[in-house]
Amino acid sequence: MDISGLTIRQASDMLSSGACSAFALTTALLQRIADVDASIRAYASVDTAFALEQARAADDARAKGKSSPLLGVPIGVKDLLNVEGQPCTCSSKILKGYTAPYDATVIARLRDAGAVFVGRTNMDEFAMGSSTENSAYQVTRNPVDVDRVPGGSSGGSAAALAAGEAVATLGTDTGGSIRQPAAFCGCVGMKPTYGRVSRYGLTAFASSLDQIGPMTHTVEDAAILLQVMAGQDVMDSTSLSAAVPDYTQALQGDLRGMRLGLPKEYFVDGLDDEVRASILQAVETCRDLGAEIVDVSLPHTEYSIAVYYIIATAEASANLARFDGVRYGQRVTSGRDPVEMYGATREAGFGAEVKRRIILGTYVLSSGYYDAYYLRAQKVRRLILNDFEKAFASCDALLTPTTPTPAFRMGENTGDPLKMYLSDVFTATANLAGICALSVPSYETAAGLPVGLQILGPALGEEQILRVGHAFEQRRKVEA
């Protein structure tokens, strides 16, 4: 069975028609991982016995009459989402050997729907990075060009799809960590509206920015996966109570009657020429599909990276304080008192980028600096949201490049954190504003590198962006 490129829809059809069993499908996927992952290293760990056990249970459930679009469908899970009984290293040494004692809410929902968790995907340590080069364990390569990075932080989830070793994966997006790797690897990645998907069980990086989202081969698959993941959760006070619409219903074939905005701040100097050309071609395709295209402005965009790195690091400095070696994870016992033990444990357990961000975050919250940094950043964040609200008053969605450049080479940005941070320049705004965003593959560069078209929607505007993404994706596939 060739499972490379298999979508959720195709897998679901095969399973429900009896063309194959979940066991056979999972076996084939595990074989594919065994064949290709040594060179890609998308998975941090694969639990074959656990995967096959779930597949068998899915087959049993189907035999007893259960049906669901995800029943028996294998899913890769980013290594910071808790799955009971599975490791959850967050690609950090400090959580080496840690076993999650509970299911994240999204995991519990997917489990109920019959999904099969095949393995843990590699990532930047604690989701801090844009290339997956910050994993403490392994470097994941971009399957499109193995000398290039897959993006990050959900690089393993994107690379697994691009390498044909996943049907669908879960990622998390704090400043672009789903969309940027999706763009670099040529797959679909969605960051839902803040609060649309429960964060319970997502190892927090920046609590006010984090969202879990689907990473898939198609927009339709993203809709199918989101359908199960979305909805209010009593365990997450920030989850939204709004009813979950039928996302697949939103996938119409055209864009007639839709107004799509082009924010001029996303087409500035520094944007790669080929990326610009790809996105402008995508815009024309959308126009051709019936959309009205209008120019809009999001004037506070230029502050987004600064604001993002203040808020995200501030929250991270508190969120990561719990990794102290007292209750779980690695502990370095040198030292005479708890404070020395913390120091030794965190010194040995955290990588350089994590330490850099903890120090930054600690600094911006410090007495005497709080007002100048954190408080001011929160005010500008509000202005960024106002920009979007104004734009969405006249547009159904906005079209932008997902990233300023295609996938960069391994090691190209590791020596320059600031340059690395700028790869989030078009994505972080959606997290700051709490709105939803989707990256779908646009036209490739001459060298065949993927380019991501980012579709930004208002809060709870998932249906609109899925509709735009789906229509564009269908047309591009026809053109290809």
Add this chain to the structure above:
Amino acid sequence: MAYETTIGLEVHVQLKTRTKMFCGCATGYGEAPNSLVCPVCLGYPGAMPVMNREAIRLTVVSGLMLGCEIARWSKFDRKSYFYPDMPKNYQISQYDKPLCLGGGVSIDLEDGSEKTIGLTRIHLEEDVGKNTHFGSSSGVDFNRAGHPLMEIVTEPDIASPHEAYAFLQTLKQILLYAGVSDCNLEEGNMRCDVNVSMRPVGSPELGTKAELKNLNTFKGVFHALEYEQQRQSALLARGECVVQETRRWDPERGETSSMRTKEDAHDYRYFPEPDLLPVVLDASQISVWGEDLPEAPRARRSRFAQEYDIPAYDAGVLSADRDVADFFEKAVSAGGSAKAVSNWIMTDVLRVLSETGRRVSDLPLTADALGGLTKLVEDGAVNMTGAKKIFSVLVEEGGTPSKVLDDLGLAQVSDTEALERMVDEAIAANPKSVADYRSGKAAAAQFLMGQVMRLSRGKANPPIVLEMLKQKLDQ
């Protein structure tokens, strides 16, 4: 130069909720270590807090009892510091938008006057775990971690260790009345940090303060403050300066010692808790929570004195405990005279409570029964000797007073024929006493009276017997 003492208190009160503040774990004391824990209260990766609404209600009720302004909009913040008993290494607390603002507690001074200690604020936070040291290693019990903890902060209005003690007693009484906490000091339900400084009498500015920690009893607060007052006075008298620092009270040695100075003070790096929504309370919600507010203990004390015409001291004793006060009022409404019921409670009921360590609500004796018993005495159905016996039964086994009266056969004998036979018997058997009486020794009548009571096995109606004796002896 003469100095005066300025004291401010921060009182931590564990709220009486069934579950912890941010998770579904039961609250409890004395359970096996780490048996009341879950991913949330252990600070596991990915776990998130969910607000316990009851903790908000109890804090608001406390605020209403203490005359605070209840914030319509308040929020939670993260207070960061590393300590092994703190699961997340930040505590979810309230920084600049607490649930309650202002308010005050009126206390009685030693000279009988009244003084109000102002409150700055009341905020809600989560409790931490408990460290235990075993020689070369340490353990942490997180059962307590996440228990809702209310922090009541006073203005620097307290002028002496006595006032601090009176404040804590009065506060405890109010919180017990409100039913928001068990206020059990042994179980750590109430803990206190103290700020104390001295300034020249009349100076508008506060002196340099010392913060005292490890004060687990009210007596401890009192003694630590007395010690600290002397220590600071001595420094100032010598012309030295008080250093701003945190000092630990050592109850064994009876002194405070420096823990850390201002230079090593924590920077808690507060910022708004992103995992929780702000707490928004509308007026109707606050008034619904305020509807069941009990009468405050001081108000009840004055009402008791007036309404029941009992001495102020008795009113104070009866109103000190809400259950006892309720018991008193219920017994009175069951038919006893306030005076008599008050006497029963002050002498007998409270004695039983202190002897057995029980609460009045745990006694088999009901308020209705005590009221009934009082009424039996007033109606002359039983004398005090018998009533005491009935009381003992009621307190041990419960039941209704009239049934116990019958069971014990203690009905007072007022039947004159029967009494006359006993009086005649007593006179006949004690000629010497009769002679004594007739020779002017009035006390002899008491002896004869006792004989009649003995013959009646305590059931004779004493006034009738006395009357009868006098008639016969005076003939």
